[in-house]
Amino acid sequence: MSKQVYNFGAGPAMLPVPVMEQIRDEFLDFQGMGVSIIEISHRAKQFEKVLLDAQERFRQLTGLPDNYKILFVHGGARMQFAALPLNLANRSAGRKCLYVETGNFAKLANKDAKPFGDIQVIASSADTNYDRIPQITPAMVDQDAAYLHITSNNTIYGSRYQSFPETGKVPLIADQTSEILSRQIDYSRFGCVYAGLQKNLGPSGTALVVIREDLLGHAAAEIPTLLNYETCAKDNSLTNTANTFAIYVTGLVLKWLQELGGLAAIEKVNEQKARTLYDLIDGTDYYRGVIQPEFRGTMNVSFNLPSGELEAKFLQEAGEQGLYALKGHRSVGGIRASIYNAMPMAGVEALADFMRDFEAKNG
């Protein structure tokens, strides 16, 4: 048996232990076929069942209305940064697309979109180092725009939208990569929600895209076939060979989440986990959270110690105790604990114990 470790990496992130064990146990023999799930055709009936099952479980978990399609699209969330304007900018006569900049990935989303539309940043928290979510009022949302794009949880900083802006008839699009299925949201408020799989869903390389049917059919003439959401919906994500392993693992993760009690149950656990760390941070001046308290999410807890030297020592000693991958993103430094759905309360408690102990010895 290997030693007990807790992996706080931001992604690709830890997956639920029972899921990982099932993958291993059936890796050479999927459902008695004598071959692996990664060795069968994406058009085999056994894989089709895996795909349909994953989609159905997502729909059950989220209560997603029938007029939304569930797609698996190559390339992760970042590929969608280009795919979104390629699919949707034409809804607006001036190809106007609105963006809110609340962190590094929000900024990349509008940067990658620039070749494909008139990209307008209507609000940003760059001036305060992304320590908050700026307020979006209805008056700020140009009703001639193709869509408004937000990053609902900001992985690097740990901030999230506690509620979502009113956008009138402009479809709201959310990159939920680092928080999808971590809390209950009303999907009918959104035109499109998407997420790279590698945090709360499965392995890396692919994104799950949820899109309202009436938003399909507006793609640019010059769009790569595999980025066309209408084509992807028509072919049920099998226009070409899908990332079959990723879809299979995602299905198992969704099943695990259902058995756990669904989104209401995991939301409660996630709040307890985040509160455990933030209560500790708020109870001392030794640790300082990087975002303003009212914008705290439950997935990524980013904080600093009194000095860079102490942070280096903290990371070193945490690693030695099996608390892995706590280093903040290379763009900001410091400490970040990513505590996605698969992180058990025991892992968070182990980290909290370590933090208290570290402060006592080095405070």
Added chain:
Amino acid sequence: MSKQVYNFGAGPAMLPVPVMEQIRDEFLDFQGMGVSIIEISHRAKQFEKVLLDAQERFRQLTGLPDNYKILFVHGGARMQFAALPLNLANRSAGRKCLYVETGNFAKLANKDAKPFGDIQVIASSADTNYDRIPQITPAMVDQDAAYLHITSNNTIYGSRYQSFPETGKVPLIADQTSEILSRQIDYSRFGCVYAGLQKNLGPSGTALVVIREDLLGHAAAEIPTLLNYETCAKDNSLTNTANTFAIYVTGLVLKWLQELGGLAAIEKVNEQKARTLYDLIDGTDYYRGVIQPEFRGTMNVSFNLPSGELEAKFLQEAGEQGLYALKGHRSVGGIRASIYNAMPMAGVEALADFMRDFEAKNG
């Protein structure tokens, strides 16, 4: 222990048994880390080593010259159908791109390229149902073109280029998806060679792209960031979260191939396997190969029986004997045995025995 089966699927295809066993054995604990390879960051030093190791093994196996980059690009071969003209069409003043149509995927390659260049099909074997590779003479290759694209092995039909066309200063690009690393080729003859991983390399969802350095830097202004080969080369395939599982498995497959004796060794085995089936087909009128003999490759052996009813019976009984996924592609029907690098001679002999037996009983 599960029953012995042989999986003749065209892709995602069978992978070498020792590779599959290693993946299973270390799935929960990669190199003593206590976490899985699919749970660690694409920027972790352990994954970086996996990536560099896979690239180095590919270079060793192929003797790839130093002025070629090895990239892992999202979306499989089909995504490259769009990425190629997006990266290269601007090399030609008229954005002229030349294509040879030798099968279904060759046709899709030029169809998907159409929005991004002046696509010209200079030769086709469509008129004889893709039963051959048309001859390409130097005079047919417009020297003002950005590139000439061929599909070096045609998965559905089993035809391949036995030698490659002379293209003058026009870069030759080959989709090698269904034959990469199955035989020795001189990479210096090509500007770019690419392949979806899911046949001879690893799991699905990603492509390996080999490109000569001087072909980088010509991308269209309106290109999705993740399809820009120059960006991908600069970031060593880590512009965003790569398909880490696929790259890891590919590295193991490359190691297996090196230990087997490399391309010279596998080429010999592949020739023996194909000859075993084609000798049988040539020795009877009962089975008829779909392509002209001089264009036969070693990866996909496609053939017909005297009637559709007999083909259905053949597939049914083969499946019952553990000979899987022998159904021809939905666009052509009949029988197809895909015998990629990982298919052992024993599997081919089992199929040949079954074919002789079936003919004896049903001939």
